[in-house]
Amino acid sequence: MNTFKNQNLRRYLWPCIGLLALLVINAIIAPEFFQIEFKDGRFYGSLIDVLNRAAPVALLAIGMSLVIATAGVDLSVGSIMAIAGAVSAYYITKGVDNLALIIGAGLIAGLIAGIANGFLVGYMSIQPIVATLILMVAGRGIAQLINEGQIVTFDHPGFAFLGTGSFLGLPFPVVLVIITFAIVQLLTRRTALGLYIEAVGANPSASHYMGLNAKAIKMSVYCVAALCAALAGMIAAADIRGSDANNAGLWLELDAILAVVIGGASLMGGRFSIFLAIIGALIIQTLTVTIILSGIPPKFNLLIKASAIILVLLLQSPLFQKQLAQLKFRKSSPTNNTSVNGNNKETKNA
C-alpha cells in the first residue's frame, strides 16, 4: 500500500517539476514574467497568458486522456475545433443572436463528430488511429465548406466573451477549463466510470467478461473528447472574432496527445490523470512563451520545443531514472553493483 502511494506521488512529481523548471527559466530570461497586475477588473500578466493560451490544448487534453485511457487515440480533435468554430460563425453571420443557440449548435456539431468517431471505433472495431484520421482530414474540409473557403469574421460581444471575457478576474477560457475539469473529474472519479474506462483500456477481454459494455464506454469517451474539442474550437474562434477553417486547431491534436503523454499516461491505455494532462498542456504553452521571450530566431522554435520535451519525457521514464540512479550509485561505491542488479530483477518480476 505504501509503495503504491509512493509511486502515485512520483507520478505527480515529475511533470510538476518539469513545469516548475520551465517557469524558473522564464523568470531568469524575463524577470517581469511573474508580474501580475489587476487591470480593468482582470488579472494581467504573462502567467495569466500562459493559462489563457493553454486553455484550448488543456480542453483537448481532458478529452484525449479519456480516449487514450481506453487504448485509443483521437486525431480528429483539431478538425472538430475548426468545424465547431465554423458552425458558430455561420449562425452568427446568419443573424442568430441567441448565445445559447450559437454555442449549442457548435456543441451539437462536435457531438455528431464524436458519435461518428465512437461508432467507427466502438461498434465497427476500426483501429482508432484510422477511424479518427478520416475525420481529421475530412473535418477540415467540412469546416472550409461551411466557411466557403474564406475566413468568416463576426461581431458578437456575447460569443466573443467565450474567448476574451473574464470571470472573477480570470480569463474566461481558464474558467471553462476549470469547470470542464471539475465535471469530468467528478464523473470519472466519484462514479465507477473512470474505473470502467481504465478497465476497457487495460484489458478489454477481462472487462468484457466482467460485463462491461466496452462499445458504449468507447462511444462515450469519443463523445466527451469531441465536446471538449468543440468548446476549444469556439474559444479559438471567439478569441479572434473569426473562424479560420484552414488554421483553427491545426496540429493541436498532436499537442493534446503530447500533453497527455507528458502527464505520464501510457498510449497503451489503462490509466489516466486529467490533472496531469492539464499540467502537460501548461508545460507545452510555457515552453512556447519561453521561446518567444528568449528572442531566439524563429527557425529554432521547433528544435528547442522538441529537445525540452524529450528531456521532460526522459525524466519521467522509470528506466531512465533507474539508470541515472545506478550511475550515481556506481560512482559512490562501485563494488555494490550486484545488489543493484538484484533489485532490478525483483522490480521487473513484480
Next chain:
Amino acid sequence: MKGLFKTLTLAAAIGISATVNAITVGFAQVGSESGWRTSFSESVKAEAEKRGITLKFSDAQQKQENQIKAVRSFIAQRVDAILIAPVVETGWQPVLMEAKRARIPVVILDRNVSVTDHSLYLTRIAPDFEVEGQRAATWLTEKTQGKCSILELQGTVGSSAALGRMKGFNETIAKFPETKIVRSQTAEFTRAKGKEVLETMLKAEGGGKGICAIWAHNDEMALGAIQAVKEAGLKPGKDILIVSVDAVDDALKAIVAGEINVSVELSPHLGGPAFDVINEYRGGKKEFDKWIRMGGAVYTADNAAAELTKRGAK
C-alpha cells in the same frame, strides 16, 4: 453533316478574323484556396471581358496534373495564348515545350516555374515581396523620422513571402540607425498566432512602453495583433503604429477605423499586364523581361476608404 460542320467553322473563323482584338486566351489557375486567389481570378476575368478577350478559365483545385491537362486542352483548342498560375515550380518543361511547338505564347503569373530553357515562356508577372517590404519600411521611417522600435511578426518560416518582405524591410531600415527591430518571431501568417505572439511580446516589453510600431508580414497577423494591443489597454494605430502587407478587405476596413496605419497591397490584378504582354507579342515584340514585377499600392487612411468603395462596386 460533316459539310455543315465545316461551313460553320469557316463562318466562325471569318467572324473571328473580322474583329482584330477578339483573341482566345486559356487561363490555368491554381484553384480558389484563399481570398487573395479568388480576387486574382476575378480580376483576370474582368480584365478579359473589358478587352473583349474570350477567356477559357480552368480551376485546377490545387493539383498540378489538372493544370497540365488544362494546358494540353488549351493547346488542342488552338487558343491564341495561355496564362499559367503554377501551383508548384517543377514539372512544367514537357507541357511548355508542347505549347512552344504549337507556337502558342505562354505567360506565367504569380509563382515561378523552374525550367532550363527560359524561351519556353514570354515572361513571368508576379508581385515582388522585397518591394512590398521596402514600401512598408519607407512609409514607417518617413512617419517616424527614422526613430522607431519595432516588433516584427514574421510569416511562416522559410516561405518566400516572409523571406522577401523581411529582406526588403530590413535593407530599408538599415539606413536608419535609430530604427530597429527589438523583437521578431513567427506567427505563421495566421490571426490567432498573431494575437498570441504579440500578447507575449508586449508583456516582455513592459506592456508596450517604448514600442512605436508593429510590422506584420501579412494582414491576418496584423488583425490579430490589433486585438492584443487593445487588450493591453493601448490604442492600435495611435499608441502603436501597425504596418502590414496584403491590403485585404478586412485590413482596409481596419485602416478606415484607424486601427491599421498602412497596408501594402499584394496586387491580385495580374490580368491587365498579362494581356498587355500578349498584345505586344502579337504586335511583333518577341523579347520580354523574364520577370515583370508588380509592386503593390500603398494604402493609408487617405485612400483606403476610396479603394473599399471601388472594390465593393466590383
